[in-house]
Amino acid sequence: MLSDDIEDLHREYYPKQEQVGYGEIVFITTKDDGQRQSYGKKAEDYGTTTVVLPLITKEDVERRVYYKKGDRNSNYKHRESRDIETMVRLLKSAKQQGGLLSGAELSVLMNRSLSTLTKYLRAYTEKTGEILPLKGYVLDQGSLPTHKGIIISLYEQGKSPADIVLHTAHSQDAVDRYIKQYDQIKKLIKKEMDEVAIKEITGRSMKVVREYIKLYYDLNPVIKLNK
Template sequence: MPPAARGAAAALDRRPGQPVRVGKGGSMSGQAYVGTAKRTFQQAVLHLLETDYGLLGSRRVLELLVADLQGLVDQFYPPPERISSGWLVFTGTQASGGKAYPGQSASDHELVTLAWPVLLPEDIQALADMPPGSAGKAARQAWFQKRLVRIVEYGAQHAQGPVLLTLADLSAMLGLSTVQVSQLLAQARRDTGQPLLTKGYYFDQGRRPSHKAEIIALYEAGLDEADIMRQGGHAPSSVGTYIRDYERVKLMLAEGTPVERIAPLLEMQPSLVRDYVALIGEHHPELIPDQVSPDQT
């Protein structure tokens, strides 16, 4: 009987549960596993680039591109078992480069994906201990503000950062409107003395906000001109001028006036109009035309 037939007969005669003995003839070369080892994400992308996209250049360049793609996958889809309850995986923007310009896209900045401390156990406990009535309303306001400050500061202090979020990002994280987030941030800036940078705040003003930004933040928080002058130590003429110009530009945007037409209509410098547009985007993102930049708030 040929060896192959004897092997088949032996296999048929083997009783259930009897171990399979692999002799010399049964061992396999490591070469047999090469194909299995190559069925990877990297190889699949490499094949896609070479076949479907016709990228037939340097193999080394393609391998580097694949490695970068793998890095992006690792960044945007971190393993969920590493994330504690209450942390949210979300992509922010790295604080780098100079002042943004109208029309600049989010893709023009470096993105960083982190797990953010959105709802921690102590937040749940504080919610459970919340008093009723008017005291509870004030406590809830403080509860939201504490979480907001923690999220913003976490990004600012992160090793890959500072990593910034927009008002819209924070709104989605906390379940608040962008106006509520803006008001809470303005109050927190007054309480802490810290800039608490959002993306729009940073790319418009840099790390240190201008007098204009501080005045408008206080104004949007509901303070009148006299209170703003007392609290910020600003000159009365500056406070009045900044607020009036801010409202004039805001009215133009609300009426649908293109940004590039506002400067000549109001007889203002284009750079000044851009500053006000950025501040309006910080506090009233719904007024900013798509082509100007919801990305920058």
């Protein structure tokens, strides 16, 4: 019934006060419903969902109160560590509730520049090997750092596509697509074809071909040394 639909919408966009805890914020973001990025698709064309994000925790406040002053570098490292912890918490919380935060949304929520957040994302991924569920990663938008490399690295380590999906927050289709492209180019490399020939055979752009060629040799350094 129409009245039920209206009530459902009201509950989604205006949750009751008791549903929002300490330091949490109600936020509308992109819905994680398996949709894919496509050329010309605008931000408003994606579905949305309402999530409750743990922006500030009691531990955050306590650390500010009791943190001892140190030298300039130690203060900077402390802030960076705290920021990364907040970033991870927000992204994972949104994902668990069926939402995907974009880099711009995260930038506003944390009051940090996109370049700073990119640095944080790279640092976290390099340290943990985990890809966080940022909208651009999950929807495969742009050329965000290392996501393709991590997927192929896990594949070369013998991880199954299903395990890679769990580890990287990518869809099964995206993981399968990367692996298929990599395997195709890998076979052609082994046949000693150059990048121009690989581009013609696969129909991939030269940029993509070079990315996979670099990945292949980075992940197989012995082969590169023997060339």
